[in-house]
Amino acid sequence: MLEVRDDNAAAFEELVLRYQDRLMTILRHLAGDAGQAEDLAQEIFLRVYRSRKTYEPSAKFATWFFTIANNVVSNSLRSRSRRHEHTVASRDSGPQDVLLAASSGQMPARLLDKAEMREIVRMALESIPERQRLAVLLCKFEGLSYADIAAALEATPQAVKSLLARARINLREILQPYYESGELPGKNASVNDE
């Protein structure tokens, strides 16, 4: 990042290559569909480029990077909310689609379990509030500490601790029936807001 700050274009390309999949993994679960996630990802990299001169070596890069990501995502979601846009998630398949494929014999049983599980977990994650979701994604997939997540979300570490606890409680409530008895998560599963 220091090289990017000093206008080294090759370093910027390497940064994009190193972070694009990681960023996409997080955004995919925040944005609702892959297209919007890619748009957000590009917006974030553009913002990183424009902000490169503000980067201080004392800051952990991942924290700085995901702070920018959080700002871009928050602004985007706020704009969409103001415009009353409803995201139509273009998913490859939902839990019902997966079960339909299974009943038609199109999907082998072992793949069905994996695909079903993945879809259910994704649905559970996307049903919790965005801020909780982002905290979970940064903790799980980026391995950020509570302090780093707090910096990225512009919150306190204690707030992040509470956020993550509520998120995991919500996820547990949605997923517990599934992993205990194979029961699909209900549409009306209640979720603790932040």
Next chain:
Amino acid sequence: MSPDPATTESSLEEQLVAYLDGELDAEAVRRIEERLAAEPEVRETLNRLERTWEMLDELGATPVGESFTQTTLEMVAVAAEDDVRRAMAEVPLRRRRRWRLACAGVFAAAAAGFGAAFLALPNSNRQLLADLPVLENLEEYRQVDDIEFLRLLRQKGLSLHPSSEPPVEERPSLENVPAADLASRVASLSPGEKADLAQKKASFENLNRSEREKIQRLHQEIRNDADAAELRRIMHDYYLWWKNLSPYDKNELSSLSSPPARIARIELLKQEELKRTKNLSEGDVAALRDWMKQYVAKFEDRYREYLKTLSPEKRKAWEDKRPEERRWDTLRFFRQQWQPWQRGGNKSPPPEELAALRAKLSPEIQAMLQDKPPLEQWRIIQGWLHSLPRQKFDAPGGRGPNSLVDENEIAEFFKGLPREERERLLNLPPEILQHELQRRYLSRMNQMQPFVGRPEGPFSGGPPGPRGFPDWRPPNKSK
């Protein structure tokens, strides 16, 4: 131990989650573990939380689409160009129009902000002209950092000049040039050159004060040195060599502040570079050479498009060159384009071209490349294309391994030499003849300056003969 009555259920789960994430202090860990040991319900809650967390692993990574990287970099390139245009257009439009009208008879038409009479320029452009001598070599100054480093490079005689790069022409000094003439010079730049200059200006202004002063000080020290021209040439060679390093090696070099430590690192990197080229077989070198030729021939149209942006004189000069000279010019153009990041987007060879080249290399070299990311593979190949033509001359006795020079072209080059020159060369021992002929060929193609600290070959009448042949002397022609 009995549960802490003050701990609510949600507070307990908060502690359990933080415990799973390793975020509790030692005392809190101790308290939780006491409860886990004593209370099955707490253990059950922990297990469920852990199970839920593990289920998130099912999500897996979501890789980006195929064109994501390319479109992202192009988008940022466009943004960068917009920034430069905005920097250039910082002078209000009305004032620019007045200047153009006022100065139409004095200066050639120019892009906004730079073509006006000096006195009418706002402070920012006046400052630009004052900083121009520094800005022209800004990136080089930033990498060199210290005149002692340059002096040590010269003392060590490290040859960093990339033989496939254009020669370092001694530019007329911009010092003490009247401001109006400087303004005229800037006005005559092409739009691309103006954009580059504006970007350098922005980069310089973004440095903190002590960094700017350091660069200006370095500029003055070089200017005042008795060997200013040579130091500038060494600085330019170093910068071109440095640009081709991997980010890792660049970072390593940047972290070394003392000139001797940097020199030692450079020597190590040069040795590694040499080792890499030594691993190439005759077949590999032939494959690289043939691929280069075919690539240049296949994509020559791109170079012709670039030629259209040059002046008619430069276009004619290129057309008048011999085929092999045109090929080297075109190759140099692509070498610039092949830098990972160029204005207008990434123009490195398409993946299928690189795959075709790899398929022609020896199994050992293919095995060496195959585990590396594509960008790293291309960087290594670029390194070969960069260093091989010169490497023969760096090796002791000039008997280095292979060169990218085509023997047939050298034969044609020899035939084109004046008769006297041919006779002198033929009087040389065969291996020295070969060496000297290739050196002259490359000099002609690249208009190379003499090697650092060494005079021309055996015909200059100076000290010992061609590089690497310290014991050879020209035949005594006295009668």
